[in-house]
Amino acid sequence: MKRRRGRGAGREGEGEFRRRSLSAAVQLAINNVTKERGVIFNSISQSDAINEAADLSKYTFHEALNPHMTSGAVGRYAFAKFGKKVAFLTADYAYGHEMVRGFLEVGKEFNIENLGDIRHPLGTTDFSTLLPRLQALKPDILCISNFGRDQQIALKQATDFGIKKSIQIIAPLLSHASRVAAGPQAFEGVVGGCSFYWGIEDKFASTKAFNDAFRKMYDGKLPTDYGALGYGGVRTVLEAVKGAGSVETNKVVAALEALKYDYYKGPQYYRKCDHQSVQSVLVIKSKSKDMKNESDVFEVLSTEEPNEKYLRTCEALGHKS
């Protein structure tokens, strides 16, 4: 992957913190600059590379899930339940590659059979020429690892081809915005992961409080996954500053490392070696009926509790433990 070495963001010294949800390449470019300048960067987009020793710095935190955690949780759920024969349709860039790597890794525990992986370029608007081939492989599970509009179109067209009749479609990540943009038909019955869904408010007081505050501020609307991540990314830094009683970068970093927090989705903390937020992963299924409101789009099938064993080990990431 090509990384842009961005410049001009952030200045040296203290008191500046960045929080970003961007594509992997942009995220890594920002990370490069913040690392160089000693600015705290709390990233809320998915990347495995950002946890690796080569890219990580003491100033980098990762509030978002990473592909390994996401695909791991979804894989553990799906391979146990839907079958062992798996075919892949994958966007040909870091996000897709990292997701598939995660699925194959967890797949080893389940002895899955990899029937094939078809790669498509970013920005594909027609999957009709790829779907008959995937269908002909007769998998139990079709795992579609792409994002945004690619995912919306792929799921819509897979639905049109009648793939869901005999094959369970899974996706590492189902985003709220994509599901709304693609409509209920396309996502119906698709199983995937997410870091946050407002529906867990029955389970966590923090979620309830966050939802209520959000509803109040945005005339009754409910927060989405990325809305919550943005909140979490800023809130943690804010609390760390308060805790440190200072905006001095090193003190804030220390406070973040020590933080045990539950601001919107249950308990979380940043792992010492790679600053990855150890947190729960929700496995969800998209609904097409019995929706109570416009945000009622997913059903939570299971929750993988926060546990460092679901993360790549510090050694595997190249950190000295």
Add this chain to the structure above:
Amino acid sequence: MLQVSKLNAWYGASHALQDIGLEVTKGEIVCLIGRNGAGKTTTLKSIMGLMGRTRGSVTFKGEELLRQPAHVRFALGLAYVPEERRIVQGLSVRENLRLGLVASPAKKREAELLEEIAVIFPRLAERMDQEAVTMSGGEQQMLAIARAMIAKPDLIMLDEPSEGIMPVLVDEMFELFRSMKAQGTTVLLVEQNVELALGIADRAYVLDQGSVVHQASAQALLADEEIKERYCSV
């Protein structure tokens, strides 16, 4: 019927016609003669409305045409057969003929008019569904004339119809012009073949370097060796 006075025309900066004046009355055959580059084609194009910059006056059946686009002039009853014939590639003979009717109110009688034309041009009748550009030059010229005639214009302008055509066909063609005249069609003819043209014409204008230099009855001009020598020899 057609009156041209003080007609000037330009190709870009070059002043091709200077104060051309001529007149064609109903039922006449009038001939324009002159050397290569004298301005004969440009005169016809100006009358038809195909020149970019013109000044002066062109009236047809009492209407001033100079500012009117070509299709309006056609609608008033003017027809023009250009020097290069302009048979449309890719169309059959029939389609080229139909093209002569598409903008005419006579379109409603298309079948009938096509039959009439077939009688006048038996060579075309045999080749109705052939691709037009595969015909011989003479046949194509016949088609160009037929296409201009089919909508029954009041005045037809022909630019060097005999050019590059075998003599048998030329005779046939001039016979046709005579019968057109007999049926009341007015003709403005540009011809290199002066003797032949004057043989059927009523009157003639001699052009040189963008101006009318002489006008006379066809008979008088046929006898005037000096003028013919001076302006028409090739």
Add this chain to the structure above:
Amino acid sequence: MAGLSFDLIALQLFAGLALGAIYVLFAIGLSLIFGMLTVVNFAHGAFYMVGAYVGLYLISIGGNFWICLVAVPIAIGLFGLAVERVLIRPLYGRGIDYPLLLTFGLSYVMVECVRIAFGKTGYPFDTPEVLQGAVDIGVGYFPLYRLFVIGATAVVLLALWLFLEKTSFGLIIRAGARDPQIVRVLGVDVSRVWLIVFGIGTAIAGFAGLLAAPLQGVIPEMGGTILAEAFVVTVVGGMGSIGGAVLAGLLVGVVVSMTSLFAPEMAKVSIFALMAIVLIVRPQASSAAPD
């Protein structure tokens, strides 16, 4: 991966034809306009996109897909007429680059207006209920809607063919594309013909956008990708050639589909590889005259 069966290849062929059908519809409008007006319509993708949004809007106010199939081409065609009359006509006679730049700019304006009116994110566009799902076509299951797209394209092509071959106006268009001057001499108001041809071309683009909407949803940028690919189609088929656009559109669809079967990552590139081959083998291809 699993072996190639006859059924799979046949299914790919169908997928290629359905894909090609949209290219064909898009490219014939482009070719018709270029052949007649020598205008390279860079806004063609924007008309396509607006067609999809007009459909979306009509459905949101209670219309259905069948009404859209008629109303969208009419609406986009009228819009095309206005664009030709007001914006493009003053540029005739000034060389090919003027209308090219104008339509290029216009496409940005249209996309931006749609962003303002409908937002930047896309919308889903439901497949009409009776066309949902897949049907067994003997070699496997194929989406019913895609079969409908192939059928609708065939109907449009047949209608266009009848119009061009059997009507006087069609005759004028065929002749005018070759020689506008003689058509003028034969009494035709050529500027009116250009106006109507632009209207027809854009109407077909709007229709294509509507047909594409249930396949991929609508988004303001949806016209950009297809424009680039349709230019390949017109180059392969010969700029201005309608018959060429039809054959090339289907060819591009099938080439993409077959490449996807053997080397999916090459599918996108295959379109441009095809263009390169055609340009090398047949350099005059891009300027073929219309049929």
